[in-house]
Amino acid sequence: MIEIVARNGSPEAMLCPAFICDACRKQVMEAGNVIYAVRYPDQSERETSPLFVAHKGACDMAVQQWLAANYPVADGWSDLWDEIDDFLAYLGGNFKRSFAEDADGQYVPHVVVMPATSPKLP
Numbered sequence: 382m383i384e385i386v387a388r389n390g391s392p393e394a395m396l397c398p399a400f401i402c403d404a405c406r407k408q409v410m411e412a413g414n415v416i417y418a419v420r421y422p423d424q425s426e427r428e429t430s431p432l433f434v435a436h437k438g439a440c441d442m443a444v445q446q447w448l449a450a451n452y453p454v455a456d457g458w459s460d461l462w463d464e465i466d467d468f469l470a471y472l473g474g475n476f477k478r479s480f481a482e483d484a485d486g487q488y489v490p491h492v493v494v495m496p497a498t499s500p501k502l503p
Contacts, residue, residue, distance in 0.1 A: 382434055400465060403433045403447075404440035412437055415468040416444050416459050418452035427491040430458075434465070451496040 384401045386408070400409040414437060418430040430452050435444040445460055452458035463471070480488045 387411065400434045402436050402440050404435050404443040407433055407436075409465065411437055413465045414441050414462045415465060416441070416448060416460065416462045418448050418458045420452075420457040420459065422457065425490065427489050428494050430496065431489055431493060451498060452494075 382401055382403060384399060385396050386399045386401070388395045394487050400413060402413070404407050405496075414435055416433045416435060420428050422428060423460050430448065433448065435441040441462075448460050451501070452460070480486070
């Protein structure tokens, strides 16, 4: 997840935003994925999971397995991911773009569905 991490040291103590892996709880730097689940129960609304973050490889696989158990395909969920670099580019672009004023698209109402269990992974 994106978290605020307390950091001590020079030149001063700080609270730093960072990507923290939901599998190993270590900082993700340079290469990692933002992972989430989505479903469309009907065409008028979309449901998503919260966003999760993982290092590529074993951590990514562990988060995807946890996601599949909490947001099952049998219930209409699909898991998706973006590389963090791409996610940041999309986020930066959307920060300056109004969905409500987009003449080329239509805003789809959405609900964030919280998981039944915590993503505390081994």
